[in-house]
Amino acid sequence: MEFKGFTTKLVHADRLLNQPQDGAVHQPSCNSVLFEYKRVEELVDIFQGRQAGHAYSRQSSGSIDALQNMLSHMEGGIGALTFASGMAAITTSLLSLLKQGDHLILSQFLFGNTNSFAHTLRGFGIEVSLVDVTDVTLVEAAIKPNTRAVYLETIANPVTQVADLAAIGALCAQKGILYMVDNTMTPAYLFDAKEVQASLLVGSLTKYIAGHGHVLGGAVIDTGLYDWTRFPNINPAYQSQPAHLWGLIQIKKKGLRDMGGCLTPQSAHAISVGMETLALRLARSCENAIKLANFLSNHEKVAKVYYPGLCDHPQHQLARQHFKHYGGIMSFDLKPGYDCFAFLNSLKLVLNATHLGDTRTLAIPVAHTIYYEMGAEQRSKMGISDNMIRLSLGIEDIDDIVDDFAKGLDAL
Structure with a gap:
């Protein structure tokens, strides 16, 4: 059954999307690090992407999948990944998708830690331009042949500048540029990111999603609007999978798996309960x-x-x-x-x-x-x-x- 109300959907999302056992209304916290398979062929198929399942909890578990399903459903996306913090989600995504010689356009009003990370990216040979994103003409003027992504926040912290969201989204769609939107300040209840053609939603779950100052977390959500066949940095090993999943697969493999900023099952459970309100x-x-x-x-x-x-x-x-x-x-x-x-x-x-x-x-x-x-x-x-x-x-x-x-x- 499809409910109309935003809160109705969230309150019942865990039990309906994830179908916990024994009539539970919340997916229980899965604290196992490893997962056994009676036949090794099943484990091999999971490692090689031919079968859904869990190989190791750094990459996925039942608790993590449950929260990711809820986040993707809330934002109308095609999939989500969760991380130990918002900064882990941000840094992992950028490092997984960009390489030396690429150009990234960042909002000049970005939160301090994200702004600080721009210097780290420059040290890796990634060119970064800080731009006033309240004016789409300034963003367009900053685009170069090697521009791979535009990254901004919906409402900046602390001066509350609002990005020219729809115009920048249309520009990125026209140019085939990845449009990364940090909507920490404006989750789905306040803002429909798909209306402005956002490609990836990146941000903190610690803030409004969890809501009670008791748990850290971050997320990346793919809206399904970006054509990943236009993105030149996808690892050939992942291109055997459906093209609409390439972005999340690369972030999961090169970021979550290799860099290790994973969310704990207990944190995932706490965040999913906080989401309801x-x-x-x-x-x-x-x-x-x-x-x-x-x-x-x-x-x-x-x-x-x-x-x-x-x-x-x-x-x-x-x-x-x-x-x-x-x-x-x-x-x-x-x-x-x-x-x-x-x-x-x-x-x-x-x-x-x-x-x-x-x-x-x-x-x-x-x-x-x-x-x-x-x-x-x-x-x-x-x-x-x-x-x-x-x-x-x-x-x-x-x-x-x-x-x-x-x-x-x-x-x-």
Whole structure:
């Protein structure tokens, strides 16, 4: 039976897609590292891709397959792979698909760790261009004959720039370029990645998908829209399989298997349970975010609020076009003369913590923590001031959240 509602589908996905034994509504955690086959021919067929099955839990297990099925179903994809963290998913995918002499276009607004990884790629002989992805003409101008992929985030962290998603998707489709979209901030409940012709969805499961700050994970999901026969780097050994699977096969073999950033069965189980309330939590976080953004934007001690839901946000119309809600993260600058440390230390409800997508509201001084290594010059290019505070809105009652911020600002 095909259900219409997003949450209905997620709540029942595990039992219907994966059909656990004994009437269980969740796939049990499979803690075996190895898998026995009575006939060695079966094991050989699994190794050589002629038969579905598990050879070793670093590559797959029943727990991992169950979560991957749910993620692919949620995003309308043809398959998914899971990893030990979002960064493992990102780095593994790029290293598996790119080689020396290739060119990669990255958003210049990428999260600090992903941005840092660009330097690692350059060290491997992969050319990287950092581009303002809010303007498709700048992306088009950066394309070269050896451009293999464009990688961006839907909503950037922490300044909340929104990429020109549909226009870039159309450009990549026209040029035959792989379009990799990090939708950590906007999972399927908020954003339909297939509408903008995304090829691969890459990102963190730690944040909104799992949702409770208790488990790490990452994923790559193939939307089925990219023609892998146009991608020149596929290993000939994998081309005996159906062409639409080439990308995931190469990431699984060269990345997950060879690099080893695998998700544990226990983590997979925790993430799959957290997914069930994704829409409920996201809706509440987004509702809280727009209300707090309006409060802060009208406060006399706040210089600027960065949130796509505000009408004065540079990409507000793009956000309205693509997202069901405007997301649960924002940033703001205190006016000159006010100490962001003093403000953060005065908060009673809000946690000073580096995380996103939690049930709790979180705050962090950006320049001094997650973007400290980047240096002042690069922070300035990204629009990050020394007084910027990033927030991730939780699901608490909005009156309590606003009251905490009001008292903290009044104390300055």
